[in-house]
Each structure stands twice: as C-alpha cells, then as structure tokens.
Amino acid sequence: MASEITYAEVKFKDASPAAQVKVPPKTKKCEHHPQKYPAWLPWLISLLLFLVCLALAIALLAASFCPSGDQPTALQQTFMEWRCMSALPQSKGLGWKCCPRDWKLFQESCYYLSSDKLSWAESEQNCTGMGAHLVVINSKAEQNFLSKELQKYRKGENYYIGLKAQELEGWHWVDQTPFNETAAFWRIGEPSHTYGEDCVVIHRLSEAPNNWNNVGCWNRHRICEAAAVTV
Numbered sequence: 001m002a003s004e005i006t007y008a009e010v011k012f013k014d015a016s017p018a019a020q021v022k023v024p025p026k027t028k029k030c031e032h033h034p035q036k037y038p039a040w041l042p043w044l045i046s047l048l049l050f051l052v053c054l055a056l057a058i059a060l061l062a063a064s065f066c067p068s069g070d071q072p073t074a075l076q077q078t079f080m081e082w083r084c085m086s087a088l089p090q091s092k093g094l095g096w097k098c099c100p101r102d103w104k105l106f107q108e109s110c111y112y113l114s115s116d117k118l119s120w121a122e123s124e125q126n127c128t129g130m131g132a133h134l135v136v137i138n139s140k141a142e143q144n145f146l147s148k149e150l151q152k153y154r155k156g157e158n159y160y161i162g163l164k165a166q167e168l169e170g171w172h173w174v175d176q177t178p179f180n181e182t183a184a185f186w187r188i189g190e191p192s193h194t195y196g197e198d199c200v201v202i203h204r205l206s207e208a209p210n211n212w213n214n215v216g217c218w219n220r221h222r223i224c225e226a227a228a229v230t231v
C-alpha cells in the first residue's frame with residue numbers, strides 16, 4: 001500500500017509542474033491584450049470614419065450642384081458668369097435653368113444677340129466657337145420671343161439666323177432640322193429669288209412675326225442659340 005501511495009505522489013508531482021507552466025502564460029497573455037491598444041485609438045478611428053463620411057457628403061452635395069453631371073459642355077467651358085432662373089413650375093426634378101451672363105433665356109434655350117457684324121459663315125463659326133449655333137427657329141412662340149427681344153435691343157436692322165439656301169436642297173437649318181414651309185416667317189414678298197441672296201435674317205424693323213428676309217451673306221449681326229444648362 002505504502003509503495004503504491006508513493007508512486008501516485010510522484011506521478012502527481014510530474015503532472016503539476018507542467019500544468020503550472022502552461023496555465024500562467026495564458027493568463028498573462030489575456031492580461032496584456034487590452035494594454036496593446038492605446039485608449040485613444042477607438043476615438044481616432046471614429047474621427048477618421050466621421051471625416052470620410054463628411055467628405056462623401058460634401059462630394060455628393062457638390063455633384064448635385066454641378067451642371068448636367070457629366071462632361072461640362074463647350075458653353076459651360078466658355079463662360080464664367082451665369083444667370084439662373086427657377087424652372088420649378090414646368091419641370092419636376094431640376095430646379096434652375098442657366099444662361100451665360102448677357103444671354104437671354106427662353107424655354108430650354110439661351111440666345112445671344114451680337115452687337116458686332118460678321119459674314120454668315122463667320123457668324124456660324126463664332127457661335128460654334130462658343131458652344132452654340134446660329135439660331136434655329138422651331139415655333140411661333142420662339143419667333144415671337146426673338147422679335148420682341150430685338151425690338152428692345154435696337155442695334156442695327158438685320159440679324160442672321162441659322163437658315164441658308166443650299167444649291168439643290170433649298171432652305172437648310174444649321175442643325176439639320178427639316179425646313180418646314182408652314183412654320184416659316186417670311187416677310188411679305190420674301191423670299192426673293194435674287195441671285196446670291198442665300199442667307200436669312202430677321203429684319204428687326206418688320207412687324208412680327210413675319211420678318212424673315214433672304215439677303216447677301218456679307219457682314220451683319222447674328223443670333224446664337226445654345227441649350228440652357230439645367231441644375
């Protein structure tokens with residue numbers, strides 16, 4: 001019996017040192033974990049997340065004010081100063097229609113009345129150079145608006161529009177809109193069939209709406225048109 005008890009004691013002694021060695025490191029590791037992270041780290045992470053959210057919010061806000069979202073148009077790149085009008089009664093989503101300063105807004109377009117004179121071809125070049133084109137008149141409302149603006153403007157008599165005779169096809173709009181004889185606003189007796197009178201003006205002093213005249217293509221005033229920018 002005595003030898004058996006001694007044997008058992010030896011076995012117990014062998015096992016206990018191993019257990020004592022294994023257990024303390026585990027408890028030590030657990031005690032060390034919280035001390036590896038400084039107390040301010042969660043605050044720093046929260047602050048960084050907050051700043052990221054703030055940056056995202058600002059970016060979204062800026063994007064919603066940026067006209068048309070995608071690439072800025074040539075018109076937007078040409079002009080620094082703009083005038084906007086509320087468009088809310090007509091359209092649903094977008095709140096403002098904008099034109100460059102000194103241009104006139106009507107429906108979905110902006111119009112520029114020149115004070116200088118150029119040939120018809122130079123006039124069209126000047127308009128396209130600004131991201132516009134010589135005006136294309138699509139409705140009686142547009143024709144009446146332009147006639148009224150020209151009455152106010154009072155500089156010179158003849159303003160080029162984007163209509164020109166082409167040798168075989170007849171009257172031709174610069175933006176390829178089909179020419180509609182019943183929506184044309186010729187002055188009485190026009191268009192005349194005089195040789196070389198291939199370009200069309202609005203004659204400011206003729207009574208609206210029928211104030212178009214075909215003329216020679218040398219230097220005259222012009223009306224440019226571009227799509228209004230909605231924001």
Ligand SMILES: *[C@@H]1O[C@H](CO)[C@@H](O)[C@H](O)[C@H]1NC(C)=O
Nearest residue numbers: 114116125126127128129130
């Ligand atoms: C068009 O004409 C206007 C007025 O003369 C001028 O200020 C502008 O620079 C011209 N733009 C181009 C692209 O020719």
Ligand SMILES: *[C@@H]1O[C@H](CO)[C@@H](O)[C@H](O)[C@H]1NC(C)=O
Nearest residue numbers: 139140178180181182183184
């Ligand atoms: C031409 O204009 C008239 C009058 O504005 C309009 O009723 C008609 O639908 C137009 N025709 C075409 C082909 O656009």
